[in-house]
Amino acid sequence: MKYFVASAVLTILLVIGLIAYQQGAFSKEKIAYDDEQVGLDDQIIINFSHVVAENTPKGMAAKKFAELVEEKSGGRIMVKVYPDGMLYSDYDELEALLDNEVQMIAPTTSKMTERLPSWQVLDLPFVIETNEQLKAVLTGELSGKLLEELSKLHIKGLTFWSNGFKQISSNQPIIRAEDFKGKQIRTMGSDIIKEQYRKLNAEPIPLNFDDVYYEIQNQLIDAQENTISNIYSKKFYTMENHITLSNHGIMAYAVMMNENFWNSLTEEDQQIIIESLEEMQEWQFELAERINGEFLEKLYKEPNVEIIQLNEQNKKQWMQSVSPLYEYFNQKGNGTYFNLLLQDIDKVEDF
Numbered sequence: 001m002k003y004f005v006a007s008a009v010l011t012i013l014l015v016i017g018l019i020a021y022q023q024g025a026f027s028k029e030k031i032a033y034d035d036e037q038v039g040l041d042d043q044i045i046i047n048f049s050h051v052v053a054e055n056t057p058k059g060m061a062a063k064k065f066a067e068l069v070e071e072k073s074g075g076r077i078m079v080k081v082y083p084d085g086m087l088y089s090d091y092d093e094l095e096a097l098l099d100n101e102v103q104m105i106a107p108t109t110s111k112m113t114e115r116l117p118s119w120q121v122l123d124l125p126f127v128i129e130t131n132e133q134l135k136a137v138l139t140g141e142l143s144g145k146l147l148e149e150l151s152k153l154h155i156k157g158l159t160f161w162s163n164g165f166k167q168i169s170s171n172q173p174i175i176r177a178e179d180f181k182g183k184q185i186r187t188m189g190s191d192i193i194k195e196q197y198r199k200l201n202a203e204p205i206p207l208n209f210d211d212v213y214y215e216i217q218n219q220l221i222d223a224q225e226n227t228i229s230n231i232y233s234k235k236f237y238t239m240e241n242h243i244t245l246s247n248h249g250i251m252a253y254a255v256m257m258n259e260n261f262w263n264s265l266t267e268e269d270q271q272i273i274i275e276s277l278e279e280m281q282e283w284q285f286e287l288a289e290r291i292n293g294e295f296l297e298k299l300y301k302e303p304n305v306e307i308i309q310l311n312e313q314n315k316k317q318w319m320q321s322v323s324p325l326y327e328y329f330n331q332k333g334n335g336t337y338f339n340l341l342l343q344d345i346d347k348v349e350d351f
């Protein structure tokens with residue numbers, strides 16, 4: 001019996017040994033190794049998805065951020081940027097962030113308003129009037145409060161980037177407020193933005209950014225509001241060739257990270273991310289101004305594009321039509337946000 005047990009154990013050991021040998025566990029051969037693989041285990045990958053072209057204020061900022069983080073971490077932290085909605089369209093990218101399928105996104109603040117209605121404060125028309133004011137708002141008390149609110153969604157809010165001011169591109173000239181009447185205009189999903197166009201007797205059509213080109217091409221919408229950098233880089237002007245320079249609203253991006261991912265980083269790595277964003281902040285604001293200016297120059301040179309400057313009288317008319325929106329926003333218990341916005345703007349005017 002003893003002999004039988006011993007030979008059974010020996011046979012089992014032999015079989016295990018044979019399998020392990022076949023799988024290379026005892027192989028003396030070295031595993032292929034090259035410089036690229038050094039420190040691979042320590043490497044941190046941050047996938048950053050966004051929906052706009054690479055040559056825009058957000059596209060270029062995402063690239064610059066990736067370069068700074070890589071440089072400061074000695075290549076240990078890699079930010080992989082996926083532009084142009086190549087991974088996700090704008091509403092899906094938020095879901096992907098929450099599921100940690102990507103770790104970073106920078107949507108327009110307007111796209112966060114379904115989940116955080118107070119963020120509509122940045123969609124109120126004709127409140128922020130200059131780039132200096134926009135900068136003050138995006139770095140002031142209000143922006144701090146808005147970023148903190150992202151924690152309700154288990155998101156780490158990092159900073160805001162700018163894309164300047166929104167204009168209108170349309171298939172018919174829009175000169176006066178009444179020219180909006182009956183027009184179907186593509187907007188982002190924010191209630192305040194949609195209400196703004198209802199007040200102008202237009203019909204807002206909320207659409208994902210990557211559907212806009214198709215909708216214009218197939219004449220399913222008459223107009224859309226966007227920054228010059230988006231109108232130019234996405235070639236909307238080739239089909240909607242009347243552009244009204246109205247500066248009626250701003251476009252800002254909230255740079256954010258999946259909260260669990262953020263918490264999994266060491267303090268040192270978190271610091272690298274914060275420092276990179278701080279270092280490029282001023283550059284990003286200037287970039288937004290510069291790119292929108294340069295693309296506008298290019299549009300002026302396009303023979304088939306008509307650029308219409310909104311004059312003071314027409315602006316007043318437009319402002320009058322949308323003026324009930326401030327009350328509408330405040331009535332929803334958002335007075336604090338509106339006051340903070342005005343306070344941040346006032347700080348600029350004090351100079």
Ligand code: LMR
Binds near residue numbers: 052090108163188226
């Ligand atoms: C839009 O949907 O028009 C913008 O949010 C796109 C962007 O991210 O600039």
